[in-house]
Amino acid sequence: MNLSWGQSNSTFKLMSSELPAVKDGEVRVKVLYFSNDPTQRLWISAGQDPKRQYMPPVVKGEAIRTLGLGEVLESKSDKYAAGDVITGVFHWGDELIVPEASVSGKVDKSLPYEWYLSAIGLTGLTAYFGLQKIGQFKEGQSVLVSAASGATGSMVVLLAKHLFKASKVVGIAGSDEKCKWVESLGADVCVNYRDADYKSKIDKFMGEETFDVYYDNVGGEMLDYALTRTKRYGRIIACGAISGYNDASKMSVNCWGEIISNRLTVQGFIAFDFFSDFPEATKDIVAVIKSGKVKVDEGVHIEDVSKFENPLEKIPEVWNKLFTEEKPRGKLLTKLA
Amino acid sequence: MNLSWGQSNSTFKLMSSELPAVKDGEVRVKVLYFSNDPTQRLWISAGQDPKRQYMPPVVKGEAIRTLGLGEVLESKSDKYAAGDVITGVFHWGDELIVPEASVSGKVDKSLPYEWYLSAIGLTGLTAYFGLQKIGQFKEGQSVLVSAASGATGSMVVLLAKHLFKASKVVGIAGSDEKCKWVESLGADVCVNYRDADYKSKIDKFMGEETFDVYYDNVGGEMLDYALTRTKRYGRIIACGAISGYNDASKMSVNCWGEIISNRLTVQGFIAFDFFSDFPEATKDIVAVIKSGKVKVDEGVHIEDVSKFENPLEKIPEVWNKLFTEEKPRGKLLTKLA
Numbered sequence: 132m133n134l135s136w137g138q139s140n141s142t143f144k145l146m147s148s149e150l151p152a153v154k155d156g157e158v159r160v161k162v163l164y165f166s167n168d169p170t171q172r173l174w175i176s177a178g179q180d181p182k183r184q185y186m187p188p189v190v191k192g193e194a195i196r197t198l199g200l201g202e203v204l205e206s207k208s209d210k211y212a213a214g215d216v217i218t219g220v221f222h223w224g225d226e227l228i229v230p231e232a233s234v235s236g237k238v239d240k241s242l243p244y245e246w247y248l249s250a251i252g253l254t255g256l257t258a259y260f261g262l263q264k265i266g267q268f269k270e271g272q273s274v275l276v277s278a279a280s281g282a283t284g285s286m287v288v289l290l291a292k293h294l295f296k297a298s299k300v301v302g303i304a305g306s307d308e309k310c311k312w313v314e315s316l317g318a319d320v321c322v323n324y325r326d327a328d329y330k331s332k333i334d335k336f337m338g339e340e341t342f343d344v345y346y347d348n349v350g351g352e353m354l355d356y357a358l359t360r361t362k363r364y365g366r367i368i369a370c371g372a373i374s375g376y377n378d379a380s381k382m383s384v385n386c387w388g389e390i391i392s393n394r395l396t397v398q399g400f401i402a403f404d405f406f407s408d409f410p411e412a413t414k415d416i417v418a419v420i421k422s423g424k425v426k427v428d429e430g431v432h433i434e435d436v437s438k439f440e441n442p443l444e445k446i447p448e449v450w451n452k453l454f455t456e457e458k459p460r461g462k463l464l465t466k467l468a
Numbered sequence: 469m470n471l472s473w474g475q476s477n478s479t480f481k482l483m484s485s486e487l488p489a490v491k492d493g494e495v496r497v498k499v500l501y502f503s504n505d506p507t508q509r510l511w512i513s514a515g516q517d518p519k520r521q522y523m524p525p526v527v528k529g530e531a532i533r534t535l536g537l538g539e540v541l542e543s544k545s546d547k548y549a550a551g552d553v554i555t556g557v558f559h560w561g562d563e564l565i566v567p568e569a570s571v572s573g574k575v576d577k578s579l580p581y582e583w584y585l586s587a588i589g590l591t592g593l594t595a596y597f598g599l600q601k602i603g604q605f606k607e608g609q610s611v612l613v614s615a616a617s618g619a620t621g622s623m624v625v626l627l628a629k630h631l632f633k634a635s636k637v638v639g640i641a642g643s644d645e646k647c648k649w650v651e652s653l654g655a656d657v658c659v660n661y662r663d664a665d666y667k668s669k670i671d672k673f674m675g676e677e678t679f680d681v682y683y684d685n686v687g688g689e690m691l692d693y694a695l696t697r698t699k700r701y702g703r704i705i706a707c708g709a710i711s712g713y714n715d716a717s718k719m720s721v722n723c724w725g726e727i728i729s730n731r732l733t734v735q736g737f738i739a740f741d742f743f744s745d746f747p748e749a750t751k752d753i754v755a756v757i758k759s760g761k762v763k764v765d766e767g768v769h770i771e772d773v774s775k776f777e778n779p780l781e782k783i784p785e786v787w788n789k790l791f792t793e794e795k796p797r798g799k800l801l802t803k804l805a
Contacts, residue, residue, distance in 0.1 A: 173729070183696060185729045350724055359520060369727045384721040387687055390706045391736035392510070392522045399728035 132377065132454075134447050142175070143195070143447045156231045159205040162221060164433075165465040166198035166248040167450045168282070172376045185401050194222035195447075200238065200247055201227070208234075216240060218247045223446050225467060242417075243428065249462035250286060250420060250427040251413050257402040258286035258346075259412045261368045262295055264405055265398045266344040273299035273340065275333070275357055278348035279321055280309035282462035283370060285430045287346050292317030294419045301333055301342070303353060309460050316425065330356050341365070349374045350382045358389040369399040377454055430461030437468050469714065469791075471784050479512070480532070480784045493568045496542040499558060501770075502802040503535035503585040504787045505619075509713045522738050531559035532784075537575065537584055538564070545571075553577060555584045560783050562804060579754075580765065586799035587623060587757060587764040588750050594739040595623035596749045598683055598705045599632055601742055602735045609680035610636035612670070612697065614690045616658055617646035619799035620707060622767045624683050629654030631756050638670055638679070640690060646797050653762065667693050678702070686711045687719045695726040706736040714791055767798030774805050 133141045153159050173179075174189045174196055181188055189196050199221035203211050208231045211217055219234035221227055238247050249255060261283075262268040274291050278284040279302025291297040302313040302321035310321035320336045322329040343365055345357040350372030361367060375382025390397060405412075420427050434452075436445040449465045452458050470478045490496050510516075511526045511533060518525055526533050536558035540548050545568045548554055556571035558564055575584050586592060598620075599605040611628050615621040616639025628634040639650040639658035647658035657673045659666040680702050682694040687709030698704060712719025727734060742749075757764050771789075773782040786802045789795050 173725075180696070183726060183729060185731075354724070359517070369724070372725055372728065375725065379722070382722065382724055384724050385716070385719065387691070387706070387719055387721050388510075388709055388712065389520060389736075390734060391709065391738075392520060394522075394736045394738065394741060396736075397727060397734040399726075399731045399733075401728075401731065404731060 132451060134451055136444060145441075145443055146194075150226060150228055153205050153207045153228060155207050157228050158203045158208050158211050158217070158231070158234070160201040160217065160221070160227050160229050161204050162199055162201040162225055162227060162467050163216070164200040164244065164248055165221070165223065165446065165450075165467060166200075166252065166254075167453055167463040167465060168198065168254075169371060169373045169376060169453050171195065171197060171450065172454070176376075185403075194224060197221055197223055198248060198253060200244055210234070211237065216244065218252065223443070225443060245431045245433065245462075245464060246420075246427065248464055249282060249431045251416050252462075253402055254282040254462055255286045255290075255416050256405075256409060256412055257283050257370060258290050259294075259416060260402050260405045260408070261346055261370050261400065262287065262291060262344070263412075264408075265368045265400045266346065266366050268295050268297070268344055270296040271298045272343035273297060273301070273337075274344045274346055275301045275303070275342045275360065276346040276348070277303045277353045277357070278371070278373065279313045279318060280304035280306075280460040281348060281458075282430075284346070284348050285313065285316055285461050288313055288316045288318045288321075289425050289427070289430075290416070290419065291346075293422070293424050294415060299337075299340075299342075301336065303329065303333075304460075305458070312429070312460050316430070324353065333360070344368065346370060347372070350384070351375060352381070354384055355386040358384075358386040358395065361389070361393065361395055363393045365393070365395055367395055367397040369397055373454075431464060432459035432461055433464045433466050435466040437466060442467055469788060471788055473781060482778075482780055483531075487563060487565055490542050490544045490565060492544050494565050495540045495545050495548050495554070495568070495571070497538040497554065497558070497564050497566050498541050499536055499538040499562055499564060499804050500553070501537040501581060501585055502558070502560065502783065502787075502804060503537075503589065503591075504790055504800040504802060505535065505591075506708060506710045506713060506790050508532065508534060508787065509791070513713075522740075531561060534558055534560055535585060535590060537581055547571070548574065553581065555589065560780070562780060582768045582770065582799075582801060583757075583764065585801055586619065586768045588753050589799075590739055591619040591799055592623045592627075592753050593742075593746060593749055594620050594707060595627050595683075596631075596753060597739050597742045597745070598707050598737065599624060599628060599681070600749075602705045602707075602737045603681040603683065603703050605632050605634070605681055607633040608635045610634060610638070610674075610677065611681045611683055612638045612640070612679045612694055613683040613685070614640045614694070615685035615708070615710065616650045616655060617641035617643075617797040618685060618795075619767075621683070621685050622650065622653055622798050625650055625653045625655045625658075626762050626764070626767075627753070627756070628683075630759070630761050631752060636674075636677075636679075638673065640666065640670075641797075642795070649766070649797050653767070661690065670697070681705065683707060684709075687721070688712060689718070691721060692723045695721075695723040695732065698726070698730065698732055700730045702730070702732055704732055704734040706734055710791075768801060769796035769798055770801045770803050772803040774803060779804055 313321035351374035650658035688711035
């Protein structure tokens, strides 16, 4: 991943082009926010078999696909009018032509825009459906979640505790400060995986008990550990595997045998699989937020690049923080305008 | 694994002991047949956490646990009388005291004894429940099965084709001769994994199609391949992982990401999980056998050790063939008397 512009081996290149005229069923959008997601890394991996991906890869020369939020400037759609604020699948850029099919919905302007790319955006919905549909999570059960300070992980903690009424929520995160925050969201305990003894800390907290459900965002070594700490007939929610996105060797799984001997169920999913349940889920999440028990705004980190001379150049740099020590807690958003 | 007797590092040791008197709820059994199963290797692995195993490990000094078939010589049980032939969880030995709880049932003497340790024994039932309960296999679906010439795998082929009415059954086995036999059982095609291009042979046979279900008996490299060839929303039946039983490094899984991007469900199981469904399953399997479409006897290889001066010394040697080039096709039984 080379973020420097203009080098022959740079991953990203800034290009300008004239926008075509808006056609029927399309809108022209001024982008306000971009979502930054680890899964975008998969879309630009070389040598993939497109048939095995959940979305088509972004090929060389194409603009990078992203979730975003923006204002409709011009519309030839029956569903969205100029002045509407919408979310959807966008591209990195400042002004875009977006087809209706790529718009996920209109924003209720009485709610903070940021929620639409975090708590009630795809990351919040991913946490929700992972627990509900894949984990088949029931009141009183226990859950272990990795990348617990991340956009999805932090929503898992919050929803497991305050919506699904978990008995025990244990998080794994990347710093003591993040762990403290994860505990403030509702985790009974959160351990820092940079501590050599983080696993034994979890073991100590759990005693003889094992987890009903493991919500996996990272794969690799933590997954191996979790496989050995999931209850007989327990469930593994396979949501992400960030440990291997930049280095596939870190994603190898060595405790497969646990799946057999302890009759675990592992299931992969994409929140879009439950598209028709989005309205119900959104209502549930908003109700939890409005109950006042949780503060989701603390889980959003906004990088405002509008202040830079050329904001567009900053987009990949901000996104790349997801994979570095600079990764902030919760959801990382880019404010473009 | 050292099979030589009397060496200080020998894995097995022949010991004699006086049988105690039969107590209430027990029977004394003369062993006729032993089942040989890869899973026994797991029971004697060092350094395991007993809590994570589906059965207690066999500890140093204990007799090796095994499935077997024998004649009741003496009974203090209300369920089994002298003269009955029973199957159950035995130990390696020629005459044993067996508690009622370890007996799985009485043999219908009108059926061949061997069936009780193969087609309608735990291997047949494992194939049956793997497909039915874990694979949720439906008429017209396709299945890929590894170790297809093995005891379980060969029953998977047979039942998938003749009972569950698969559209396509593809097997992977260890020799051309075994593959030929697997095809005679009902596989549309079987490939020899010792051929460097066995994967492309499967790809060629399948064309653009992928598998609804992968029945995994081996783990490791074949599992990795199968993960990339299982349909979106498909199912992986995690039955065994013999690739890693003697060398854990061969069991690492590198295509975990497929589980997420293609929303696969992986589920581990043990046939005993469906204990109450055993009679129904047995009836189904017997019906297929009696239909005459399949010849299950060809899937049983009996090593008669009764001819040796000391038959007991041969027991571990026969069992170890499961892990060597000498492994015969189908179920390997030891005939002790």
